[in-house]
Amino acid sequence: MSFSHLRQHWATLIVYGVLMTLILASSVASDVFPTSRNFNNLIRQAVALGIVSIGQTLVLLTAGIDLSVGSVISLTTCLTTGLIHGRGDLVLPVIALVIVAALFIGFCNGVLIVKTHVSPLIVTLAMMSVVQGAVFLYTKGPVGEVPQSFSFFAWGKFGFMPFPIFILATVAAAGIILQRQTTFGRSLFAIGGNEEVARRSGIRVDRIKVATYMICSFAAALTGIFLSSRMGQGDPLAGERYMIDSIVPALIGGTSLMGGKGGIVGTIAGISILTILSNILNLLNVETYWQWVMTGLIVIIAVACCGRVKT
Amino acid sequence: MAQVKRRRGTSLVPLPLANFRDMAANVLEMQKISKAFPGVQALDKVDFSCVAGEVHALVGENGAGKSTLMKILAGGYQQDQGKILLRGKEVSFASPKDAQRHGISTVYQEFNLIQDLNVAENIFLGHEPVKARGFLIDTRRLYQVAKELLRSLGTEIDTRAKVKNLSVAQQQMVEIAKALGLEASILIMDEPTAVVSGKELDALFRTIRSLRNDGKTIIYISHRIDEIFEIADRATVLKDGHLVGTITPKDVSKGDLVKMMVGRSLSEVFPSKELGQRKEILTLKNVCRGKILRNISFTVNTGEILGVTGLVGSGRTELARVIFGVDSLDGGEIYLDGKKRTKGTPEKSISGGIGFATEDRKKEGIFSCLSVRKNLTSLVLGKVRRWCFVKEGEEKKIAKESVKRFNIMTPHIEQEVQYLSGGNQQKVILAKWINADSKLIIMDEPTRGIDVGAKAEFYTVMRLLARQGKAILMISSELPEVIGMSDRILVMHDGQIMGELSPSEATEEFILMMATGQLRKNKAEGELCEF
Numbered sequence: 001m002s003f004s005h006l007r008q009h010w011a012t013l014i015v016y017g018v019l020m021t022l023i024l025a026s027s028v029a030s031d032v033f034p035t036s037r038n039f040n041n042l043i044r045q046a047v048a049l050g051i052v053s054i055g056q057t058l059v060l061l062t063a064g065i066d067l068s069v070g071s072v073i074s075l076t077t078c079l080t081t082g083l084i085h086g087r088g089d090l091v092l093p094v095i096a097l098v099i100v101a102a103l104f105i106g107f108c109n110g111v112l113i114v115k116t117h118v119s120p121l122i123v124t125l126a127m128m129s130v131v132q133g134a135v136f137l138y139t140k141g142p143v144g145e146v147p148q149s150f151s152f153f154a155w156g157k158f159g160f161m162p163f164p165i166f167i168l169a170t171v172a173a174a175g176i177i178l179q180r181q182t183t184f185g186r187s188l189f190a191i192g193g194n195e196e197v198a199r200r201s202g203i204r205v206d207r208i209k210v211a212t213y214m215i216c217s218f219a220a221a222l223t224g225i226f227l228s229s230r231m232g233q234g235d236p237l238a239g240e241r242y243m244i245d246s247i248v249p250a251l252i253g254g255t256s257l258m259g260g261k262g263g264i265v266g267t268i269a270g271i272s273i274l275t276i277l278s279n280i281l282n283l284l285n286v287e288t289y290w291q292w293v294m295t296g297l298i299v300i301i302a303v304a305c306c307g308r309v310k311t
Numbered sequence: 312m313a314q315v316k317r318r319r320g321t322s323l324v325p326l327p328l329a330n331f332r333d334m335a336a337n338v339l340e341m342q343k344i345s346k347a348f349p350g351v352q353a354l355d356k357v358d359f360s361c362v363a364g365e366v367h368a369l370v371g372e373n374g375a376g377k378s379t380l381m382k383i384l385a386g387g388y389q390q391d392q393g394k395i396l397l398r399g400k401e402v403s404f405a406s407p408k409d410a411q412r413h414g415i416s417t418v419y420q421e422f423n424l425i426q427d428l429n430v431a432e433n434i435f436l437g438h439e440p441v442k443a444r445g446f447l448i449d450t451r452r453l454y455q456v457a458k459e460l461l462r463s464l465g466t467e468i469d470t471r472a473k474v475k476n477l478s479v480a481q482q483q484m485v486e487i488a489k490a491l492g493l494e495a496s497i498l499i500m501d502e503p504t505a506v507v508s509g510k511e512l513d514a515l516f517r518t519i520r521s522l523r524n525d526g527k528t529i530i531y532i533s534h535r536i537d538e539i540f541e542i543a544d545r546a547t548v549l550k551d552g553h554l555v556g557t558i559t560p561k562d563v564s565k566g567d568l569v570k571m572m573v574g575r576s577l578s579e580v581f582p583s584k585e586l587g588q589r590k591e592i593l594t595l596k597n598v599c600r601g602k603i604l605r606n607i608s609f610t611v612n613t614g615e616i617l618g619v620t621g622l623v624g625s626g627r628t629e630l631a632r633v634i635f636g637v638d639s640l641d642g643g644e645i646y647l648d649g650k651k652r653t654k655g656t657p658e659k660s661i662s663g664g665i666g667f668a669t670e671d672r673k674k675e676g677i678f679s680c681l682s683v684r685k686n687l688t689s690l691v692l693g694k695v696r697r698w699c700f701v702k703e704g705e706e707k708k709i710a711k712e713s714v715k716r717f718n719i720m721t722p723h724i725e726q727e728v729q730y731l732s733g734g735n736q737q738k739v740i741l742a743k744w745i746n747a748d749s750k751l752i753i754m755d756e757p758t759r760g761i762d763v764g765a766k767a768e769f770y771t772v773m774r775l776l777a778r779q780g781k782a783i784l785m786i787s788s789e790l791p792e793v794i795g796m797s798d799r800i801l802v803m804h805d806g807q808i809m810g811e812l813s814p815s816e817a818t819e820e821f822i823l824m825m826a827t828g829q830l831r832k833n834k835a836e837g838e839l840c841e842f
Contacts, residue, residue: 177447181447181448181450182446182447182448183439183441183448186428186432186436186439186448187437189425189427189428190425190428190436190437193425193426193427193428194425194426197422197423197424197425197436198425198436198437199407200387200407200417200419200423201407201423201436201437201489202406202407202408202411202437202438203436203437260425260426260427261427
């Protein structure tokens with residue numbers, strides 16, 4: 001790869017540069033930050049957001065958006081803990097059931113979008129309302145409990161490494177391979193770049209879109225399952241913040257809402273930046289709501305810079 | 312018209328190649344194809360056939376049915392009636408992919424490329440070479456085969472360059488490589504020369520010829536007569552959805568072909584050239600903008616139509632944008648009504664009496680969801696308002712007057728503009744500027760996408776305005792239009808004006824040579840220009 005090819009990844013390089021700077025600055029600013037205990041903490045915080053953002057990134061690449069992920073996360077946490085209800089033997093069947101439910105929601109999203117030509121924004125917003133309503137019909141407060149074995153997902157260790165890091169790494173690797181090395185991934189960029197051209201090139205646009213929303217819902221379900229392991233209880237509002245939060249890392253990482261540009265590698269940097277920022281502000285005893293202010297500013301700066309680099 | 316071959320097999324013309332006569336050798340036969348869209352019979356029992364190793368031009372005016380016929384062949388539409396035989400076997404294509412599988416690919420005019428993917432990725436989009444049981448893309452082969460394909464076309468484009476960084480001509484090569492990557496035996500090229508010129512044009516023609524010599528069939532859609540005579544072995548002419556005939560360009564004259572296409576001679580389309588009161592209105596002196604406009608000087612007078620032509624990318628549209636004040640100048644001066652303009656903005660231009668009917672009507676010209684009335688008064692809201700309220704009564708009066716004056720065909724003035732035909736939309740735009748008291752109207756490709764009948768009517772309106780003392784700066788790439796309508800013609804190439812021609816001395820060949828930079832007209836200037 002020559003220099004001119006590297007330049008095409010300029011935006012990604014910049015985001016990673018910012019991430020490195022943030023890590024260095026944080027290490028200087030706080031003694032606690034570079035400890036392994038804090039590292040474990042960081043990972044646990046990053047995993048939930050990370051998985052769902054990776055799914056969301058794939059949808060964004062097709063010039064779509066999935067606002068229903070938040071409610072799917074809420075649904076999966078409640079169903080997982082509520083149905084397992086502390087019984088170890090039910091863990092696997094319930095996980096399977098929950099994933100199937102999420103895939104079904106993604107399938108509905110996708111089919112509605114490709115068949116009715118209603119914008120993804122509206123379809124998934126409506127779906128969010130439907131699913132969130134269903135969750136509240138199921139439970140109005142924290143529900144269920146999980147067996148010891150199930151907490152391993154969030155709290156377990158593999159050697160000296162926290163287990164969640166393997167979950168995130170696996171999802172990220174699968175996502176990157178899917179996006180970069182497969183025809184499916186190539187089709188995502190093509191559809192987001194120009195749907196009509198993609199269709200004319202013989203890409204089965206509708207199928208790919210449906211599959212993408214299913215993958216996104218699947219990712220949301222994984223986040224939900226992870227959260228229920230971490231919290232030990234289902235919460236009907238557990239996923240609320242992920243509706244918007246899942247989009248933010250992708251935006252910071254250079255994925256365009258117009259589709260066809262960006263990708264998971266950038267999203268991972270975005271996730272890291274957001275998680276570390278939240279962590280360091282905590283460690284420095286800055287009030288939580290400052291995070292919101294900063295997150296907003298970062299998104300605007302990142303997206304504006306991204307556009308600048310392009311031209 | 313005696314030389315027209317009316318029906319397959321009953322040729323009146325001695326065909327130059329033996330296999331043309333032998334219909335069994337037809338690679339492709341489309342028989343009695345009909346296709347109707349709501350309100351229009353796009354194709355009516357059209358026959359079309361090709362042999363291997365020929366360049367077969369498909370010609371006709373806009374709306375003649377060329378694109379519809381080719382979309383049916385490429386699997387984009389289904390015919391209502393008729394059948395398609397491919398190598399003697401009847402086929403029907405459910406989708407573009409289906410047609411591609413049968414070896415039919417299209418090189419579209421508006422490119423079929425994803426700007427943010429690279430060259431190789433685009434070439435193999437939708438049929439990437441795979442490994443690991445089809446799970447992963449075989450990246451190594453992807454780049455290797457892409458490189459070979461491009462090399463076979465005689466070009467060395469970097470396979471890892473993003474398409475958006477390529478020149479238009481390079482993109483076209485990628486597009487052709489993409490079609491060849493599908494192992495196409497029949498290649499449909501939709502107006503391939505609309506975007507290239509000069510050396511690139513030669514390279515394109517070389518490529519087309521070598522593909523033909525390899526036994527491929529190239530269906531070449533164009534309305535440029537000269538090109539057809541240069542590249543095509545045969546030409547099929549369509550008009551208003553009917554087959555006019557199939558000819559061998561060698562055996563007919565250019566005039567005959569035009570007559571077949573248009574169905575009437577040019578003098579019937581264009582109104583006679585009457586000038587209005589002439590007065591200098593706009594003068595450009597040594598106007599420069601980056602590399603796109605270099606040292607442009609000319610004058611526009613009232614009462615005349617000044618035609619500006621050139622190939623895509625020659626700076627025509629940029630010139631219009633600079634005059635209208637959308638883009639700024641790097642150097643030079645613009646005088647409007649004899650007064651030097653300091654810094655142009657669209658607002659100042661409008662109040663100074665310049666109107667701009669842009670090339671892309673739908674995007675920049677009209678408010679398509681608003682009514683005819685609201686469009687017609689969109690520039691003069693200041694005149695029909697009391698405080699901040701629009702006086703609808705006066706607005707209606709203005710709108711009704713415009714509809715009558717320009718003969719805008721609309722059921723009523725509250726009709727949304729999007730439901731009007733292209734010709735009538737264009738009239739609305741023109742009327743809008745006239746309502747705003749524009750003295751100079753810049754029209755960029757005024758008749759793009761308008762059918763022939765409506766064109767003739769629109770030309771009459773343009774001429775009427777000129778006679779009434781408006782100045783019209785017409786930018787157009789339709790050479791017959793430029794020659795038929797303009798009182799003076801400026802030809803641009805590479806950001807410069809290559810010379811000024813009078814319509815009597817201008818021929819399509821002459822203009823094209825200037826537009827491709829092969830000819831510059833300096834010496835005769837004094838004698839020909841009326842300043």
